[in-house]
Amino acid sequence: xxxxxxxxxxxxxxxxxxxxxxxxxxxxxxxxxxxxxxxxxxxxxxxxxxxxxxxxxxxxxxxxxxxxxxxxxxxxxxxxxxxxxxxxxxxxxxxxxxxxxxxxxxxxxxxxxxxxxxxxxxxxxxxxxxxxxxxxxxxxxxxxxxxxxxxxxxxxxxxxxxxxxxxxxxxxxxxxxxxxxxxxxxxxxxxxxxxxxxxxxxxxxxxxxxxxxxxxxxxxxxxxxxxxxxxxxxxxxxxxxxxxxxxxxxxxxxxxxxxxxxxxxxxxxxxxxxxxxxxxxxxxxxxxxxxxxxxxxxxxxxxxxxxxxxxxxxxxxxxxxxxxxxxxxxxxxxxxxxxxxxxxxxxxxxxxxxxxxxxxxxxxxxxxxxxxxxxxxxxxxxxxxxxxxxxxxxxxxxxxxxxxxxxxxxxxxxxxxxxxxxxxxxxxxxxxxxxxxxxxxxxxxxxxxxxxxxxxxxxxxxxxxxxxxxxxxxxxxxxxxxxxxxxxxxxxxxxxxxxxxxxxxxxxxxxx
Amino acid sequence: xxxxxxxxxxxxxxxxxxxxxxxxxxxxxxxxxxxxxxxxxxxxxxxxxxxxxxxxxxxxxxxxxxxxxxxxxxxxxxxxxxxxxxxxxxxxxxxxxxxxxxxxxxxxxxxxxxxxxxxxxxxxxxxxxxxxxxxxxxxxxxxxxxxxxxxxxxxxxxxxxxxxxxxxxxxxxxxxxxxxxxxxxxxxxxxxxxxxxxxxxxxxxxxxxxxxxxxxxxxxxxxxxxxxxxxxxxxxxxxxxxxxxxxxxxxxxxxxxxxxxxxxxxxxxxxxxxxxxxxxxxxxxxxxxxxxxxxxxxxxxxxxxxxxxxxxxxxxxxxxxxxxxxxxxxxxxxxxxxxxxxxxxxxxxxxxxxxxx
Numbered sequence: 001x002x003x004x005x006x007x008x009x010x011x012x013x014x015x016x017x018x019x020x021x022x023x024x025x026x027x028x029x030x031x032x033x034x035x036x037x038x039x040x041x042x043x044x045x046x047x048x049x050x051x052x053x054x055x056x057x058x059x060x061x062x063x064x065x066x067x068x069x070x071x072x073x074x075x076x077x078x079x080x081x082x083x084x085x086x087x088x089x090x091x092x093x094x095x096x097x098x099x100x101x102x103x104x105x106x107x108x109x110x111x112x113x114x115x116x117x118x119x120x121x122x123x124x125x126x127x128x129x130x131x132x133x134x135x136x137x138x139x140x141x142x143x144x145x146x147x148x149x150x151x152x153x154x155x156x157x158x159x160x161x162x163x164x165x166x167x168x169x170x171x172x173x174x175x176x177x178x179x180x181x182x183x184x185x186x187x188x189x190x191x192x193x194x195x196x197x198x199x200x201x202x203x204x205x206x207x208x209x210x211x212x213x214x215x216x217x218x219x220x221x222x223x224x225x226x227x228x229x230x231x232x233x234x235x236x237x238x239x240x241x242x243x244x245x246x247x248x249x250x251x252x253x254x255x256x257x258x259x260x261x262x263x264x265x266x267x268x269x270x271x272x273x274x275x276x277x278x279x280x281x282x283x284x285x286x287x288x289x290x291x292x293x294x295x296x297x298x299x300x301x302x303x304x305x306x307x308x309x310x311x312x313x314x315x316x317x318x319x320x321x322x323x324x325x326x327x328x329x330x331x332x333x334x335x336x337x338x339x340x341x342x343x344x345x346x347x348x349x350x351x352x353x354x355x356x357x358x359x360x361x362x363x364x365x366x367x368x369x370x371x372x373x374x375x376x377x378x379x380x381x382x383x384x385x386x387x388x389x390x391x392x393x394x395x396x397x398x399x400x401x402x403x404x405x406x407x408x409x410x411x412x413x414x415x416x417x418x419x420x421x422x423x424x425x426x427x428x429x430x431x432x433x434x435x436x437x438x439x440x441x442x443x444x445x446x447x448x449x450x451x452x453x454x455x456x457x458x459x460x461x462x463x464x465x466x467x468x469x470x471x472x473x474x475x476x477x478x479x480x481x482x483x484x485x486x487x488x489x490x491x492x493x494x495x496x497x498x499x500x501x502x503x504x505x506x507x508x509x510x511x512x
Numbered sequence: 513x514x515x516x517x518x519x520x521x522x523x524x525x526x527x528x529x530x531x532x533x534x535x536x537x538x539x540x541x542x543x544x545x546x547x548x549x550x551x552x553x554x555x556x557x558x559x560x561x562x563x564x565x566x567x568x569x570x571x572x573x574x575x576x577x578x579x580x581x582x583x584x585x586x587x588x589x590x591x592x593x594x595x596x597x598x599x600x601x602x603x604x605x606x607x608x609x610x611x612x613x614x615x616x617x618x619x620x621x622x623x624x625x626x627x628x629x630x631x632x633x634x635x636x637x638x639x640x641x642x643x644x645x646x647x648x649x650x651x652x653x654x655x656x657x658x659x660x661x662x663x664x665x666x667x668x669x670x671x672x673x674x675x676x677x678x679x680x681x682x683x684x685x686x687x688x689x690x691x692x693x694x695x696x697x698x699x700x701x702x703x704x705x706x707x708x709x710x711x712x713x714x715x716x717x718x719x720x721x722x723x724x725x726x727x728x729x730x731x732x733x734x735x736x737x738x739x740x741x742x743x744x745x746x747x748x749x750x751x752x753x754x755x756x757x758x759x760x761x762x763x764x765x766x767x768x769x770x771x772x773x774x775x776x777x778x779x780x781x782x783x784x785x786x787x788x789x790x791x792x793x794x795x796x797x798x799x800x801x802x803x804x805x806x807x808x809x810x811x812x813x814x815x816x817x818x819x820x821x822x823x824x825x826x827x828x829x830x831x832x833x834x835x836x837x838x839x840x841x842x843x844x845x846x847x848x849x850x851x852x853x854x855x856x857x858x859x860x861x862x863x864x865x866x867x868x869x
Contacts, residue, residue: 002518006611007680070625078618085611088604096521100836107847114851118858126861168836
């Protein structure tokens, strides 16, 4: 609201952030672990006096340089560009609070590029001892980069004491700093081995291929096994709300976690085969399979971390839609449109309801919801609702689904938003039905539509409860979270639960 | 007061430190970027010319361009960081107003960067493809510079931000601004001039290169430098005169320091031009560095002049915490040591590397 919203309704800014970050994450971790891999591979070659291994290391160094300096470096700048476009308010907070953290990281970045250039271009011409020292300098600088970035990225999920004191060091050495650093360190070593599979797959010398495949497989397996306890430690440092999200309270996170698990298993299996059973089976498809598994494994970790932060960008401080938590009350009091800078309408009137609603939608919903896009399509998510149920839902949105930020604004602005979604997007009517005596009797239906159809259609509920009796339905309304951990408990009164139970039971033709 | 200007965030140390760091790093970024642009332009010319010496000169430049890109980007990161600390609320906004174009910078740099590497690593087998690759890099550089000129002029002119409401997808450019074209031209022409100097320096300093290639580098580099510096003086005046009256007045006595900088810059430019005509490569190199700094200070005065009605960094709230800055300075000094050590070792071992290639 302080900044304009870069509005790409069909794509969504989040998708673009994800696209660039995913590429960057895979390469930047490789850039750390790969440095150590190069040094160790070179030393192995020198110790065994094996020219083929040294030659392999040199070719791998070229691949490494082209991958990390170009793709890694530019996508790193790319993340900065895209987060500033999509979430300028939070980016500004990160920049202003941690400017000297970023600046320090930049120094390591300088050392890294100089080191990798010297390492690659002087491979073979420099005396081997100096050359290895250069390799070590590279690795240390790259790891220190990780050290710094890890502090700032972790701050976003677990800002800890910073929320109270605003101190650089409190934010930097936040509660998840150490487990996250260890986890990322091992993951980066693992990726170094996985990327090496790619290079080894292209080797024609069978002896060398076998030697380097085994060498790389040991890397992957040992660092992967070391990463697992760190991952658990990391989870244990998360605040309760974030942990419950990470442990599957959100359906999307649960799916991400499952993918993470499957791919982890697949990766171990693939690596074990390469390591123990038959290094000769190593081929390009195998290396791509292992690479893809490793990507999905790390991807699911990053996705879970990002998703666990919801509804905040910086936990407990600023919401995903750039509204600062402590400003919320003031915005509710004076109205969102009057508090925001970048809106076309300054207040809601009879005539501008849809235009005002669109402004509010762009600022408060679009940060996570596309309109007709793949990611969190608002049209699909609200298709079961009508105007009254949506209006009611928006009022309690954060209570019903913790991972969505509360609505910020006054009563008429909430109506404008609901009207925009219903009429502007769905083309539905925005009239309230009159409260006739029949309608009062239909209270159960109304409640059902307000609270249940957000996630499942009437038809689905009907099918799921087909064999249930009235008593079980009533019981389930007290135990929704036990039925399915992603379902929030119903917080209505006992009387309301009776009405909803009546309604659901009536769906199967049961008498009330 | 323009109501669209976002509220800035507080800074941890006095604004002067950030201004110092910005003005320290930005000119270095300019010099590298200029060298990159000029080297690509001259490499293209040499490829097109096609005689044996020119081809070898093109290859020598092909080897250098990826390094120049790497360090131009690297120093750009530092400058952009300090820019965002002081002017982020302007810069983020202008970036969003042209968001669709702005994000294109990233894939464009990637393509230019990889073409530069292909141009280097595959040079001998490229044939006519060499012209295509180096042209691709060069035109992308020119395009990116145009996008940067758009963003920076947008950033300085909050009145122009209203175009956002008609195009919230960020598909606006600042084409209506009369300063855009002269500003862009000034940076491009100056860039190619400094790039010419860089090529001449490569010719002077790389003793391992064949003498005809070295002579060609120095010759063409100096020609480019002198010609484009001449054009640059003229384009500079066009740029100056296209600025708003309030801003021009800063350099004509309105602001003593800005006027002094302007006069010093103009005189130094004339000296450099004269040195270019008499082909004193090292003398020019020594003079061009302060010249780029002076021009950057002028550019900073222009920025201050534009933003004066809206904002000045002095007004930023400071929530003091100095320890992270001290850590940064310590790491910076400590980081220079291994860099110098590695470069010395590398230069010591390079002759062999050269023969091997």
